[in-house]
Amino acid sequence: MKALQGVEGELEWTQRDAPQCAPGQVRIRVAAAGLNRADLLQRAGYYPPPSGVTDILGLECAGVISEVGAGSQWQVGDRVCALLAGGGMAEEVVVDGRHVLPVPEGLSLHEAAVIPEVYATAWLNLYRLGALQPSEKVLLHAGASGVGSAAIQLCKAFDNPCWVSVGSAERLAYCESLGAQGGVLRGETLESLRDFAPFDLILDPVGAKYAALNLQLLGTDARWVMIGLMGGRKGELDFGALLAKRVNLIGSTLRSRDADDKAELMAELKEKVWPLLASGQLSPRLERIFPIGDVEAAFETLASNTVSGKVALVIDPDLQ
Incomplete structure (x- = not known):
């Protein structure tokens, strides 16, 4: 698969080995990934991934499930978005099935791609902590x-x-x-x-x-x-x-929390936040979309502090 990595400050869309799908995990064919300030920091060498986590950039994504590990309740073909510790800016990502939620009704995959990281961060720090x-x-x-x-x-x-x-x-x-x-x-x-x-x-x-x-x-x-x-x-x-x-x-940091803690957080989001996204009371606030070929422009745009809301990278234009 192809994936985005930051090497000594440079971005490379390069060939990487596809991860294995273990029990309890799902493989997602990625439509789009949200771009966050943490990705800028990781690219610059200031925010390395936690131990054992891929160095592929991307803390959130949306797409379609293409493989389901044993014990997961998801089905191949489900449209989902995912909270990640890394790896979202790739053609495929494998993630704990408990960190995945359905795309809220009425939203595109591009919009769903920019929901998990920011809404999980906001909910965690405002209402849980x-x-x-x-x-x-x-x-x-x-x-x-x-x-x-x-x-x-x-x-x-x-x-x-x-x-x-x-x-x-x-x-x-x-x-x-x-x-x-x-x-x-x-x-x-x-x-x-x-x-x-x-x-x-x-x-x-x-x-x-x-x-x-x-x-x-x-x-x-x-x-x-x-x-x-x-x-x-x-x-x-x-x-x-x-x-x-x-x-x-x-x-408070979200990325380094353990899998069970993140699973509880995602369950809270599904109960408390997802209905409000489906009803339109809450919005993804997706302001700019860039194809993966324009990744440098996407990073520069976010770094400029001129965007209000979110930026997404489109990985697979055939998935909407």
Whole structure:
């Protein structure tokens, strides 16, 4: 099979051995794969896959099941999307059948390809780890990103007013169209976020750059969920304020979680989120589609921080 790998910063669509399909697994003929910031980091050598995971890029995909391992409930021909630790940007991928969900009714395979990673990330960190309750207030940094787009929609669906920080007025308008109450631009001071504080939860992919302000913006017994380090990994923090407010600081990654944990998470998504995608209350927010032959342009587009929502790579144009 052909697959996409990042070697010393370069992308190569090259021949690789197809993986074996073990009991409990399924083989998917990939129609499209979602492109995420983690793929940019892995390509650059900053985010290697967990031990034992393929170095083929791609943390989510959609397609048609072509082989079913013993013990799986799936059938050949099922249209599905999958959460992956790697390997989605390939003609075929093999994955634990418990990490696979049906394509929500009404969505194409291209749209389904950009759902699993961001909705799993948003649900995990807002509602499982963050334990959000109705009416609690949320601040989402990088609100127009793929994860941010999913998080805004989930907050609206589950009665959690949310605010965002974004990079432009256009992206702020985009976030407000999805349901955000408002927000601020990164080019301006973020101090105006104080007007909306205190927040019960901050979903933070930035890290050190916003750390001191985040702590000031959080209320008592609030949750601060760290999911990235785009703004650096080292900074100063007033731990006295952290203690006084009883803030729960949570570090979270999805990719390295074990198979059983991911299976439970996907089961929650099927129950809580998938019906809302099928009804149209939630949207994949697929903004740009690139053929695999234009993979460099796709990576450059995501890296430019000008896309609101998601980018997909089409692997097999015959599958829609």
